[in-house]
Amino acid sequence: MVFSPSPSLPPDDLEYILRHGETLWQEVADARFFITGGTGFFGIWLLETLAFVRKRLNLRFSVSLLSRDVERFSRRFPHLAAHPAFAFVQGDVRDFRFPEGRFSHVIHAAAASAAPQPPAEVFSVLVDGTRHVLAFARAAQAARFLFVSSGAVYGAQPPEMTCIPETTCCAPDPATSESVYSEGKRAAELACAITAAACPEMTCVIARCFAFIGPHLPLNAHFAAGNLLRDALSERVLRIKGDGRTVRSYLYMADLVVWLLTLLIRGQSLRPYNVGSDEAVDIAALARRIRDALAPASSIEIAQPAGTALPPRYVPDLERARSELGLEVRIGLDEAIARTARWLRETTA
DSSP states (O other), rough: OOOOOOOOOOOOHHHHHHTTTTTTGGGGGOOOEEEEEETTTHHHHHHHHHHHHHHHTOOEEEEEEEESOHHHHHHOOOOHHHHHEEEEEOOOOTTTOOOOOOOEEEEEEEOOOSSSHHHHEEEEEEEHHHHHHHHHHHHHHHEEEEEEEEGGGOSSTTOSSSSSSSSOOOOTTTSSSSGGGHHHHHHHHHHHHHHHHTTTTSEEEEEEOOOEEEEOOOOSSHHHHHHHHHHHHSOOEEESSSSSOOOEEEEEEEOOOOOHHHHHHHTTTOHHHSSOOOOOOOOHHHHHHHHHHHHHHHOEESSOOOOOOOEHHHHHOHHHHHHHHOOOOOOOOOHHHHHHHHHHHHHHO
């Protein structure tokens, strides 16, 4: 298979992250980062940001990146693969060979592949992978460990609850394999708690991430926003599989990077933080907003008639991150769609 080089992020977004993360950079000026999941949606944004900030501010930090396929990554992102401050470790997150030396900051953002996989494989990647990365972080004497978890750990959000806070004690149904991702993330959080108890000198921060939008969002996976963007970009019918009433929220990726790096550097150990937007929108409204931004002449097709029960919701409460860390959603959904649409037009022309 031939891979064309992927385009870089919009310069305006990188400048935005630099500006809104200005209180963070000197704290990692000499850091040695280790990142898993660096070739995924979150990872590419983190790597692009670190490369940009390092050059702009003349910092000295270095980054080691775990990848299952370094050659494939190098073909897709040659400018990152050739970066003099980036090193690559090839291997699986569950059994990679530990690189030598001390690392100050570990970001564990690896997850199961977006391609369909057996539930046992998904669970193993999430749980065994996290345990292995935690073991590496201890061996590397890391001071800060960020686990990129998911809002899926709460299970189904009660539909009458507008936004779900970190204190909510609900859970996925463990008696179905459909809960494998949610339960895998829950078990991985528990692995963080076990490690933190045995190694209190390492701060383990948990980021419970919800839904996101921005450049590099996969357009042919299980992400509703990505599928709608794909359809609009092709100027074809925007198809919604359900009844369009499911409620989500979408944080733009430039805000996400500021949030994740703030959690890595400032978050409290084992005090989970929701990460996302609290600007709720149902899928039908999201489709209309994407259609209006990319393909005004396209129509929208909703597969199922509207139900009568309250629709499912997946929207975080952000009070903890706001009050404790001063984080804010600065880029609203319409602006997020506009920025993503502009990047897609420029890079797919």
